[in-house]
Structures are given as C-alpha cells and as structure tokens.
Amino acid sequence: MINSRALIITVFVFVGFIGLVVQLFTVQVGGHEKYKIRAEKQQNKVYTIKSERGIIYDRNKEILAYTKDDVSLFADARMLKNKPKRLKKLSKELGRIFNTNPNKYIKLIKKSKGNVCLERKVPKDKSLILNNLVVDGFYKKEDYTRVYPYKNITSHILGYVDNNCVGRGGFEKQYDEELCGVDGQLQVERDAIGKTVTIDYDNSEPAIPGKSFQLTIDKVYQKILSTELKKGVEKYKGKSGIGIIANPNTGEILALANIPDFDPSRYYKVSDFVRRNRALTDTYEPGSTMKSIVLAMLLDKSIVRENNVINTENGRYRIKGATIRDTHKFEKLTVREVLEQSSNIGIVKLSNRIKDRDFYKGLRDFGFGNLTSIDMTGETRGSLKKPNRYSAISKAFISHGYEISVTPIQMVMAYSALINGGKLLQPYILKRIYDAEGEVEEEFRTTKIRRVISDETSEKMRSIMLGVVENGTGSNAQLENIYVGGKTGTAQKLIDGKYSNKKYNSSFIGFFPADDPQVICLILVDSPEVGRYGGQVAAPIFRNITQIILETDFNIDRKKEKIERNTIMNDFIAELEESDESSFVSFANVTSEKDNADKNKNKIVRTTMPNLKNKYLREAIAAMSELNIEYKIKGSGKVIKQSIKQGTPIKKGMVCFIECSSKN
Numbered sequence: 041m042i043n044s045r046a047l048i049i050t051v052f053v054f055v056g057f058i059g060l061v062v063q064l065f066t067v068q069v070g071g072h073e074k075y076k077i078r079a080e081k082q083q084n085k086v087y088t089i090k091s092e093r094g095i096i097y098d099r100n101k102e103i104l105a106y107t108k109d110d111v112s113l114f115a116d117a118r119m120l121k122n123k124p125k126r127l128k129k130l131s132k133e134l135g136r137i138f139n140t141n142p143n144k145y146i147k148l149i150k151k152s153k154g155n156v157c158l159e160r161k162v163p164k165d166k167s168l169i170l171n172n173l174v175v176d177g178f179y180k181k182e183d184y185t186r187v188y189p190y191k192n193i194t195s196h197i198l199g200y201v202d203n204n205c206v207g208r209g210g211f212e213k214q215y216d217e218e219l220c221g222v223d224g225q226l227q228v229e230r231d232a233i234g235k236t237v238t239i240d241y242d243n244s245e246p247a248i249p250g251k252s253f254q255l256t257i258d259k260v261y262q263k264i265l266s267t268e269l270k271k272g273v274e275k276y277k278g279k280s281g282i283g284i285i286a287n288p289n290t291g292e293i294l295a296l297a298n299i300p301d302f303d304p305s306r307y308y309k310v311s312d313f314v315r316r317n318r319a320l321t322d323t324y325e326p327g328s329t330m331k332s333i334v335l336a337m338l339l340d341k342s343i344v345r346e347n348n349v350i351n352t353e354n355g356r357y358r359i360k361g362a363t364i365r366d367t368h369k370f371e372k373l374t375v376r377e378v379l380e381q382s383s384n385i386g387i388v389k390l391s392n393r394i395k396d397r398d399f400y401k402g403l404r405d406f407g408f409g410n411l412t413s414i415d416m417t418g419e420t421r422g423s424l425k426k427p428n429r430y431s432a433i434s435k436a437f438i439s440h441g442y443e444i445s446v447t448p449i450q451m452v453m454a455y456s457a458l459i460n461g462g463k464l465l466q467p468y469i470l471k472r473i474y475d476a477e478g479e480v481e482e483e484f485r486t487t488k489i490r491r492v493i494s495d496e497t498s499e500k501m502r503s504i505m506l507g508v509v510e511n512g513t514g515s516n517a518q519l520e521n522i523y524v525g526g527k528t529g530t531a532q533k534l535i536d537g538k539y540s541n542k543k544y545n546s547s548f549i550g551f552f553p554a555d556d557p558q559v560i561c562l563i564l565v566d567s568p569e570v571g572r573y574g575g576q577v578a579a580p581i582f583r584n585i586t587q588i589i590l591e592t593d594f595n596i597d598r599k600k601e602k603i604e605r606n607t608i609m610n611d612f613i614a615e616l617e618e619s620d621e622s623s624f625v626s627f628a629n630v631t632s633e634k635d636n637a638d639k640n641k642n643k644i645v646r647t648t649m650p651n652l653k654n655k656y657l658r659e660a661i662a663a664m665s666e667l668n669i670e671y672k673i674k675g676s677g678k679v680i681k682q683s684i685k686q687g688t689p690i691k692k693g694m695v696c697f698i699e700c701s702s703k704n
Contacts, residue, residue, distance in 0.1 A: 091221030119177030327531030380512030526550030
C-alpha cells in the first residue's frame with residue numbers, strides 16, 4: 041500500500057519534472073528570440089532627443105524668435121502609489137522648488153493610473169536643481185517653448201507654433217521642416233524596476249539643430265509701423281488696418297503689419313480674420329491710388345504731357361449713363377494737377393485716349409491680376425478684367441480704382457516700379473539661411489521681373505507725386521525737413537452688390553526722400569468712422585510713421601533746415617476735415633438716369649461782392665475763383681474780415697484781402 045502510494049507520487053513528480061523540462065526548453069530554446077526581444081525592450085529604452093528649433097533674426101541680426109529649452113516633469117504612478125516614503129520625498133522636494141503645497145503632487149499621482157505630468161514647461165535653470173533628485177518613477181522630458189520677444193508686433197510675419205513646437209502659421213509653418221532640424225536618439229539600459237543603469241553613447245545619435253533664418257525685416261521699422269498703425273486705427277475708429285514698408289529699389293520688405301494683431305503664444309484665442317496676413321490675402325478696390333499707374337502708362341507712351349490742359353467740367357461729368365464727380369470742383373486742370381488734386385473726371389478723360397488692349401496690358405505689366413511671388417504663403421492674385429469683358433464704363437472706372445481688386449503687396453510693388461526707374465521687382469522677406477553651425481547656406485538677392493516704364497517717366501512720376509503732397513490732396517503727409525511724395529486713395533466699399541455711402545477704404549502710398557526714394561510705405565484703413573478721405577486718415581498715419589523713422593534712422597538724407605511752405609492748401613484740407621459730413625460727395629457715385637438734371641440751368645450770374653464772413657476758407661476761395669477775383673489770405677479757419685465789402689460791384693483786376701481765424 042505504502043509502496044504503491046510512493047510509486048504514484050514518484051510518477052507524478054517525474055511527469056511534472058518532464059513537463060517543467062519541456063517548458064524550460066520551449067522558453068529557452070524554442071522561444072529564445074521572442075523572449076530575448078522582450079527582455080531587451082524591458083532593459084533597453086530608446087529616448088528621443090528633441091532637436092532645437094532654429095532662430096529667426098531681423099536684417100540686423102536681432103532675434104525675432106527663439107526656443108527656450110524647457111522641460112516638463114512626469115511621474116509613473118504605478119511605481120509611486122504604494123511607496124509612501126518615495127512619494128513623500130518626491131512631493132516634498134517639488135513643493136520646495138516650486139513653492140507650492142506638496143499635497144498637489146500626491147493627489148495628482150494617486151488619481152492617475154499611469155504616467156502623469158506634474159509640472160509643464162519648467163525653465164532650464166530650475167530644472168537643473170532637480171538633477172540631484174533621484175526617485176524611481178520620476179523623470180524629466182524636454183518640452184521646448186517658442187519665444188517671440190516682440191509678441192504681437194511680428195505676429196503676421198512669423199506666425200506661430202503649436203504645443204509640440206510645430207509651425208502652424210506664417211513663416212513658422214512655411215519653413216517648419218528646415219527650422220525643426222533632426223531629432224536624435226539616446227540608448228539607455230535599465231534594470232528590472234526601470235531605473236537607468238547605463239547610457240550607450242556609441243549607439244546614440246545626437247540631435248541636429250534646425251536652420252536659422254535672417255529676414256529683411258527691420259525690427260525698429262516693424263515696431264514703429266505696428267504701433268502707429270494701431271494708434272491710427274483707434275483714432276479714426278477703423279475696422280482694421282494694413283501697413284507695409286519696403287525698399288523700392290530692392291524689393292525687400294522692411295516691415296509688415298495688420299491691425300488687429302495677436303499674441304503668437306495665444307493664437308488660438310483669436311479668429312481666422314485676425315490671424316490672416318491680410319496684406320497678402322485680402323483684396324480691395326484701390327480708388328485714387330490707381331490714378332498714378334494710369335498716368336504713368338499715358339506719359340510713357342507719350343499720349344499726354346504734363347502741361348496739357350483738361351476740362352474737368354466743374355466737378356461733374358456724365359459718361360455712358362453714369363455720373364463721375366470730383367470732390368474739389370475745378371473748371372480746368374493740367375495733367376499734373378489732375379493727379380495733385382485727384383480729379384476723377386480728369387483721369388477718366390485721359391484714360392479714354394489709350395486703347396483698351398494697351399490699357400489692360402499696361403496694368404498687367406505693373407503686376408495687377410498676377411501674384412507678386414513673395415516668399416510668404418497665402419498670397420492672392422486680385423482681379424483684373426480682360427478687355428473683352430469691359431462694359432462701356434469699365435475703363436473709366438478702373439482708371440480711378442473701381443472694377444479692379446488688388447492686394448496691398450501688389451500696390452506697394454507697382455508704386456516701387458513707378459519711382460525706382462521703372463523696374464517691377466519681386467518682393468522678398470527672406471535674406472539668408474544659416475546651417476546648424478551658423479554658416480551662411482543660402483543668400484537671397486533682388487529679382488527684377490520686367491521693366492514697365494522708362495527711367496524718364498519714372499522721374500516725372502516722382503516729381504508729380506511730390507506735387508500731390510506739396511500742393512494737393514496729400515498735404516497731411518508733409519514733414520518739416522524732408523520732401524515726400526505719394527498718392528491718396530479713397531474708395532467706397534462694395535457691399536451686397538452696391539457701393540456704400542458709409543463704408544470706405546482710405547489709403548495713402550508715400551515714399552521718401554522724394555528725389556531719391558529709399559523707403560516706400562502703404563497705409564490702408566478699412567471703414568474709418570472719423571474722416572473718410574485717404575488724405576484725412578491714412579496720410580497722417582504715414583506722416584507719424586515717417587517722422588519716427590527719421591528720428592531713429594540717420595542713414596536717410598534730410599534737409600538741415602525746416603522747409604518753408606505755402607499754407608493755403610493745408611488750410612483747405614484742414615477745413616475739409618471740419619466740414620459737415622453731409623456735404624461729402626462720393627468718389628465713384630454711380631447715379632441713375634434720373635440724376636440727369638443740369639445744376640447750372642437758370643444759374644444767376646453774380647455782379648456784386650458776396651458776404652464771405654463766417655465761411656470756411658475753402659468756400660471763400662471757391663466763391664472768389666468763380667467771380668475771377670484775385671485774393672490774398674492771412675490766417676486760417678473761418679473768414680472774419682474781407683477788404684471788399686458785400687454788395688460792391690465786381691470789377692476786373694479786383695484783389696480781395698481775406699483775414700481768417702480758427703478761434704470761431
């Protein structure tokens with residue numbers, strides 16, 4: 041009995057032993073590779089070494105964007121939950137370093153079932169203190185932070201990155217791959233509980249930093265443009281604003297701003313409209329700034345001359361069922377004065393002298409309807425009608441900035457061609473690319489697209505646009521010690537298929553010094569509620585920007601003494617700003633056939649001197665010009681005295697002395 045039991049037990053033990061041997065053989069021999077790989081995975085860990093994102097500089101090597109090598113702190117809750125001493129040590133030390141309650145970390149770890157983040161984006165200097173803190177289950181991970189020292193000021197140029205430091209907008213997105221570099225690998229051997237034993241440097245690969253980029257942007261110009269544009273939009277209560285500063289001789293973009301702007305580190309808090317680089321993406325009807333382009337085409341083909349006289353119809357002209365009106369009423373103007381006084385009627389009549397095909401080709405050559413091919417994303421073409429789509433009034437309206445849509449960057453480059461000798465250039469913002477060692481890898485230079493006008497015509501246009509500022513609608517852009525040239529633009533906005541009488545795009549494109557342009561600047565304000573004309577809104581913003589640039593950049597030539605000027609035109613514009621808004625006459629003003637009545641019918645011919653007292657200076661000038669009375673003016677504002685009394689019979693050769701005061 042005992043022997044049989046012993047035999048049975050022996051058999052079971054033997055069978056069990058045989059089974060164990062078979063299992064060991066299966067594991068150690070049959071499954072050798074499988075379990076070897078599993079063991080290596082447990083013992084050897086490959087960590088990614090994040091590459092450092094490249095730096096972005098301005099033209100003077102000032103840093104516009106860089107990366108902080110922050111770290112985030114993590115814990116493996118499975119290795120700490122049931123280890124109270126280990127958990128207490130970790131939480132106490134973290135609480136001391138970050139000046140917070142240790143219970144915060146204890147709660148985070150106890151609530152988690154796996155890895156949990158204890159602190160995010162810890163600066164490098166603070167993370168170094170943690171090097172001596174060795175607790176199983178606690179580890180650090182690189183978590184870089186992209187820093188934009190000038191925040192909103194450069195937002196539409198640089199764009200932004202997401203939480204993983206991946207470019208999502210602007211320059212950061214466009215050159216993300218080059219900026220990112222190549223991540224490295226770190227081979228680490230761990231023990232059974234996951235603690236690091238050794239690091240295999242031979243099989244590890246270091247990270248390769250991203251390339252760095254130098255832009256054509258001037259940090260000082262950028263700050264001035266962004267700050268003054270924002271002030272201007274707020275002052276004139278505009279919906280938004282766009283500004284571009286460029287070198288007209290090279291195509292380099294020196295500054296670019298959109299208002300409203302945004303903080304790149306909080307890009308997700310603003311709308312797509314705010315994030316969009318509207319200087320490249322959004323189109324608008326340019327209004328009177330198109331007149332300079334049309335006039336240059338006419339002068340270049342010798343179709344007109346500067347001193348040709350145009351009948352400007354006293355401010356009202358009918359063409360093919362539409363009425364064209366001028367803000368300032370003139371009977372006649374020379375070609376030069378048509379641009380200086382921004383006469384719609386004058387430019388409409390002049391544009392009629394050029395053939396449709398040549399008109400279209402000229403505009404196309406200036407870059408309208410085409411991409412400028414700037415090295416930034418999102419640019420749109422705008423809209424330029426082909427001659428076979430022209431209506432009876434298309435050319436007339438295109439000539440003063442309607443029935444055509446352009447982008448701000450197109451307008452800047454077209455005007456650069458007007459003043460740089462006639463060369464249409466490709467705008468660019470990227471100046472140099474540096475490799476990981478800081479050596480120049482690639483350098484970018486000026487690219488000429490085509491010649492659009494002769495150098496002689498360009499010289500004429502510089503002179504005429506100087507006249508716009510000195511004698512015409514751009515007088516609010518004048519500066520004390522430097523001559524500037526430019527052109528104002530005011531365009532009614534097309535809303536729901538109709539031109540609005542309340543919403544306008546007000547713009548000014550100016551350049552300086554006028555005789556040798558080194559800087560060109562466009563200012564565009566959308567829907568200002570205070571003021572409407574480009575000369576009232578955009579020109580003063582341009583003046584403020586230019587004044588501050590001259591105070592900071594002494595490489596630009598200027599006159600040592602204050603420029604002496606005639607103030608009559610300044611007074612004229614100032615009073616226009618003060619006048620009742622109800623008297624405003626639109627630039628386009630497309631009217632119906634019912635508006636055909638001739639206002640000059642039954643007009644009474646005055647033979648005696650009118651009463652000018654309490655009238656604005658502009659009204660007094662208009663009245664005396666109509667009566668062919670010569671005048672001399674003292675002061676500004678409203679008329680308080682007139683040398684020829686009311687009711688005096690008008691005689692040829694009369695001279696009326698007018699005294700004005702702005703205190704009324």
